[in-house]
Amino acid sequence: MKVNTAEQKNYEHRNWVKMINSLSGFKSLNLLGSLNSKDHHNLSIISSCTHLGASPALVGIVLRPHSKKSPRHSFLNIKDQGCFTLNHVNEQIYKQAHQTSARYEKSVSEFEQCGLTPEFLDNFKAPFVKESNIKMALSVVEIIELKQNLTNFIIAKIENFYFPDNCLKSDGYIDLEQAGSLCGSSLDGYHKTQRLARLSYAKTNLKISEL
Amino acid sequence: MKVNTAEQKNYEHRNWVKMINSLSGFKSLNLLGSLNSKDHHNLSIISSCTHLGASPALVGIVLRPHSKKSPRHSFLNIKDQGCFTLNHVNEQIYKQAHQTSARYEKSVSEFEQCGLTPEFLDNFKAPFVKESNIKMALSVVEIIELKQNLTNFIIAKIENFYFPDNCLKSDGYIDLEQAGSLCGSSLDGYHKTQRLARLSYAKTNLKISEL
Numbered sequence: 001m002k003v004n005t006a007e008q009k010n011y012e013h014r015n016w017v018k019m020i021n022s023l024s025g026f027k028s029l030n031l032l033g034s035l036n037s038k039d040h041h042n043l044s045i046i047s048s049c050t051h052l053g054a055s056p057a058l059v060g061i062v063l064r065p066h067s068k069k070s071p072r073h074s075f076l077n078i079k080d081q082g083c084f085t086l087n088h089v090n091e092q093i094y095k096q097a098h099q100t101s102a103r104y105e106k107s108v109s110e111f112e113q114c115g116l117t118p119e120f121l122d123n124f125k126a127p128f129v130k131e132s133n134i135k136m137a138l139s140v141v142e143i144i145e146l147k148q149n150l151t152n153f154i155i156a157k158i159e160n161f162y163f164p165d166n167c168l169k170s171d172g173y174i175d176l177e178q179a180g181s182l183c184g185s186s187l188d189g190y191h192k193t194q195r196l197a198r199l200s201y202a203k204t205n206l207k208i209s210e211l
Numbered sequence: 212m213k214v215n216t217a218e219q220k221n222y223e224h225r226n227w228v229k230m231i232n233s234l235s236g237f238k239s240l241n242l243l244g245s246l247n248s249k250d251h252h253n254l255s256i257i258s259s260c261t262h263l264g265a266s267p268a269l270v271g272i273v274l275r276p277h278s279k280k281s282p283r284h285s286f287l288n289i290k291d292q293g294c295f296t297l298n299h300v301n302e303q304i305y306k307q308a309h310q311t312s313a314r315y316e317k318s319v320s321e322f323e324q325c326g327l328t329p330e331f332l333d334n335f336k337a338p339f340v341k342e343s344n345i346k347m348a349l350s351v352v353e354i355i356e357l358k359q360n361l362t363n364f365i366i367a368k369i370e371n372f373y374f375p376d377n378c379l380k381s382d383g384y385i386d387l388e389q390a391g392s393l394c395g396s397s398l399d400g401y402h403k404t405q406r407l408a409r410l411s412y413a414k415t416n417l418k419i420s421e422l
Contacts, residue, residue: 001376002333005268005369013266015383020265022385023347023372025299026394026404027262028236050261051238052273053360054231055224057216060364062263062271088236094407095419102413113415122213136234141359148352148366149264153271155359158216161234165212172226174233176396183237183394183404185387188411188422191404193237196305198399202313204324208306211399 022186029089029184031097032061033118033127034077036106041118041127043110044074045097047184049086057158058141059086065150073106075152082140083125084156087132090180094190096131122160133179135162173198233397240300240395242308243272244329244338245288247317252329252338254321255285256308258395260297268369269352270297276361284317286363293351294336295367298343301391305401307342333371344390346373384409 008016027047034042048062066072078084089097099114111118111127118127124137138156145152167175176193183191198211219227238258245253259273277283289295300308310325322329322338329338335348349367356363378386387404394402409422 001379002371002373004371008266008268011383017265018383019379019385020268020369021262022383022387023268023345023369024260024262024270025239025241025345025392026237026387027239030236048261049235050259050271050273051232051235052357053362054228055219056359057219057231057234058359059235060261060273062261091407095410098410099413099419102415104415134234134236142357144355144364146263146353146366148267148269151264153355153364155357158231158234160213160215162213168212168230172222172229172233173397173400174230176233176237176400177402181236182407185404185406186384188409189384189387190407190410191388192407193394193396193402193404195396196302196393196401196403199306199309199401200399202310204313204315208310 018186026191027184029097029182029190030086031089031100031129031132032074033085033087033129034074035081035126036073036077037080040107041109041111042073042077043100043114043116043129045089045100052155059138059156059158061154061156063152063154065152071106078140078154079143081125084138085124085126085128086136086138087129088134088176088179088181090133090182091192092180093131094182098188098190121162124160133164134174134176134181136160229397237402238395240308240393240401241297242300242311242327242340242343243285244296244298244340245285246292246337247284247288248291251318252320252322253284253288254311254325254327254340256300256311263366270349270367270369272365272367274363274365276363282317289351289365290354292336295349296335296337296339297347297349298340299345299387299390299392301344301393302403303391304342305393309399309401332373335371344375345385345387345392347371
């Protein structure tokens with residue numbers, strides 16, 4: 001089937017959004033922990049965390065624009081406080097993680113409402129998710145507003161990260177599958193994974209092999 | 212286990228890169244098809260395609276900087292020609308897809324070298340991958356060089372997209388699992404997925420249910 005994006009008018013808006021959201025492929029799933037100036041905690045699921053570089057260790061996340069009609073507490077907190085956490089979603093908590101996307105009032109903690117436990121590590125200001133197995137403490141480096149749709153692209157530096165000891169392989173690879181991390185599809189699909197292989201570094205004159 | 216990124220010097224560079232690349236979570240896997248002014252085709256695997264918006268339909272991709280020492284043909288082609296394709300990696304072609312990451316000469320077509328078939332659809336200039344099931348034709352909207360590491364964040368508009376008829380659900384969701392799309396981990400992990408559930412739209416006063 002072929003769709004030209006100029007045909008958008010032929011689709012119901014909600015269906016269009018689900019369809020376009022499917023196209024990029026599978027998505028990382030993280031819970032973003034933040035706090036505001038009154039120390040209220042906020043937690044929201046995001047599916048846009050992307051590796052930007054290892055040295056310095058940078059990731060990018062995409063957050064929808066803030067407006068009075070559609071308040072985005074995580075975005076305001078990140079902008080104000082300059083720090084946040086990311087916590088991988090796993091099979092034990094994916095329903096609670098999904099529930100954080102409901103539009104709770106600013107003063108309400110999604111931790112409480114959704115049955116997740118805030119955790120504080122190494123004096124980092126923003127809350128982590130205790131039930132998550134892979135967690136990062138991040139500081140904001142730059143916020144770029146994309147002029148095409150006013151979405152915010154946030155570049156953040158990983159300060160500390162945490163993972164189960166038994167997930168680290170001798171070559172530095174962290175086994176996300178062993179940590180139970182999930183991936184997402186479109187707006188509402190949750191998937192566990194099954195590794196087919198790790199493949200050797202590709203060279204032009206050498207056949208790749210499974211590690 | 213806890214790691215502070217200031218400890219990078221204690222790690223071998225290659226291991227550090229694999230470790231940091233693991234942290235964002237599972238990654239989308241696409242083959243990027245492009246061509247240069249001499250109509251040479253180029254194909255490279257990328258794991259950074261991220262949804263940016265549905266209306267207009269935008270995705271972002273991250274490409275490492277181009278240099279004489281590390282030429283990035285895809286980046287140069289995209290910049291020069293203003294268009295490219297993205298093609299989901301599936302179980303039948305993931306080894307060929309991985310092989311495209313080897314450093315072939317500029318005049319060499321990774322299609323030929325890796326055993327994949329260029330396909331031309333609807334007069335779009337850049338080549339698609341025939342063996343892929345979900346494909347997009349894209350035009351470049353903006354290239355933002357990230358000053359932190361000179362990586363390029365490319366914002367692109369989806370013009371056309373293609374997928375198997377039987378993967379489209381009545382609400383617009385495209386079933387990536389049915390299309391055989393894979394996800395990746397770190398630099399070299401390839402995974403198939405198993406859906407746990409699709410979850411209903413979250414509201415503050417309603418229990419979520421499985422769709």
